Amino acid sequence: xxxxxxxxxxxxxxxxxxxxxxxxxxxxxxxxxxxxxxxxxxxxxxxxxxxxxxxxxxxxxxxxxxxxxxxxxxxxxxxxxxxxxxxxxxxxxxxxxxxxxxxxxxxxxxxxxxxxxxxxxxxxxxxxxxxxxxxxxxxxxxxxxxxx
Numbered sequence: 001x002x003x004x005x006x007x008x009x010x011x012x013x014x015x016x017x018x019x020x021x022x023x024x025x026x027x028x029x030x031x032x033x034x035x036x037x038x039x040x041x042x043x044x045x046x047x048x049x050x051x052x053x054x055x056x057x058x059x060x061x062x063x064x065x066x067x068x069x070x071x072x073x074x075x076x077x078x079x080x081x082x083x084x085x086x087x088x089x090x091x092x093x094x095x096x097x098x099x100x101x102x103x104x105x106x107x108x109x110x111x112x113x114x115x116x117x118x119x120x121x122x123x124x125x126x127x128x129x130x131x132x133x134x135x136x137x138x139x140x141x142x143x144x145x146x147x148x
Contacts, residue, residue: 020103023074024110031123032059033067034111037076038120040096041108047080047095056124068094075100076107 027033035057040046054064068091071077081093096104 020106020110023076023103024107024114026070026074027076027107028111028114030067030070031115032057032063033071034115034120035124036064036067037071037096037104037108037111039124040077040094041104045095046098047093049093050091053094065091076104 027037036053039053039056040048050064050068051061053068054061057064068077072079075097077094078097079091079093080095082089083092084090
């Protein structure tokens with residue numbers, strides 16, 4: 001019988017578990033990051049434009065990019081598409097890092113144990129409803145006829 005503490009495979013699996021817990025902790029450290037990861041996971045192609053994420057969550061584009069960069073540092077997301085603005089290349093479309101789907105799925109499972117999935121969904125529904133209201137107000141105000 002092999003002693004469990006001396007089996008190198010046990011050390012590797014424990015290190016993987018610790019890394020997974022640290023990554024989940026970093027994601028959960030900010031609710032915006034949880035929502036971003038959840039939005040990307042729920043989107044059909046597992047990707048979204050940064051502007052759309054910002055708009056849906058009601059946060060600035062700069063804040064969204066900051067949180068996407070943090071998620072990128074943990075190898076959970078990647079830039080899928082750039083767009084050119086003058087001489088600059090801007091990160092436009094972000095998506096879940098496909099080679100880490102298994103890790104992402106495990107992190108989402110851990111998050112669901114910490115934060116109720118229904119709470120995340122209700123926050124996202126509220127944010128999406130607010131976004132829809134803003135678009136409706138913008139459309140109705142642009143359709144007004146100016147008299148005078």
